[in-house]
Amino acid sequence: xxxxxxxxxxxxxxxxxxxxxxxxxxxxxxxxxxxxxxxxxxxxxxxxxxxxxxxxxxxxxxxxxxxxxxxxxxxxxxxxxxxxxxxxxxxxxxxxxxxxxxxxxxxxxxxxxxxxxxxxxxxxxxxxxxxxxxxxxxxxxxxxxxxxxxxxxxxxxxxxxxxxxxxxxxxxxxxxxxxxxxxxxxxxxxxxxxxxxxxxxxxxxxxxxxxxxxxxxxxxxxxxxxxxxxxxxxxxxxxxxxxxxxxxxxxxxxxxxxxxxxxxxxxxxxxxxxxxxxxxxxxxxxxxxxxxxx
Numbered sequence: 347x348x349x350x351x352x353x354x355x356x357x358x359x360x361x362x363x364x365x366x367x368x369x370x371x372x373x374x375x376x377x378x379x380x381x382x383x384x385x386x387x388x389x390x391x392x393x394x395x396x397x398x399x400x401x402x403x404x405x406x407x408x409x410x411x412x413x414x415x416x417x418x419x420x421x422x423x424x425x426x427x428x429x430x431x432x433x434x435x436x437x438x439x440x441x442x443x444x445x446x447x448x449x450x451x452x453x454x455x456x457x458x459x460x461x462x463x464x465x466x467x468x469x470x471x472x473x474x475x476x477x478x479x480x481x482x483x484x485x486x487x488x489x490x491x492x493x494x495x496x497x498x499x500x501x502x503x504x505x506x507x508x509x510x511x512x513x514x515x516x517x518x519x520x521x522x523x524x525x526x527x528x529x530x531x532x533x534x535x536x537x538x539x540x541x542x543x544x545x546x547x548x549x550x551x552x553x554x555x556x557x558x559x560x561x562x563x564x565x566x567x568x569x570x571x572x573x574x575x576x577x578x579x580x581x582x583x584x585x586x587x588x589x590x591x592x593x594x595x596x597x598x599x600x601x602x603x604x605x606x607x608x609x610x611x612x613x614x615x616x617x618x619x620x621x622x623x624x625x626x627x628x629x630x631x632x633x634x635x636x637x638x639x640x
Contacts, residue, residue, distance in 0.1 A: 390433035439459060
């Protein structure tokens, strides 16, 4: 009996290995997804090239929506350009369309990746419209491509792969939360304010310093990040409430603010990001003295 069980186990293992090898040999490439993913690689390649070279993208002007989005804080994730993440997504989808990992495994990976990629692309498009008030035609093309692969995957895959759609959606929600917390300076873990930076920000307000900026300005976000959660105490004035293509506020027009960020300090104008140490020096701030007087 024991020998028979061992033989049956060996047979089932051999059969499983044979079926896996057959699946690898008898691949059924999805040429439609392959073509769409290849187009996605080209689009993200153009975006990535423009990001590295810091040049205006083809068919986009210097003040267009593409330029605004490319220069915003939302154009990167974990220090890597979003175009690179998009290119990686399309590369994985292209490989999976060829059943490179076997039919079942390739479908699971493809469904997971396309589901996460589609929902993240929808989120970023919403950010461009509601927050930056700008659209990038390359980003919209990429959204159309990933949406096409998503719809094709929904039709071609059955109940076995359905849960991988849900897992991809959950992964997208997690990534979106990280993106939003980083770019909106919201801490997911409730980190405390730095008392020294808070005191400095209040001191700058008391000294009459003014920090002019725009919500879509990448350099302005960098300036705020230097203060962390204490940035809410900075003497900040929003100049572009209606987006990069809208009119600036009356105060900014009167002060002739043309570049962001701009600091007005005792009649002097600084049109770049100022370090914390530089602001301390310009304002004569000393944390020990502030701590003693309060």
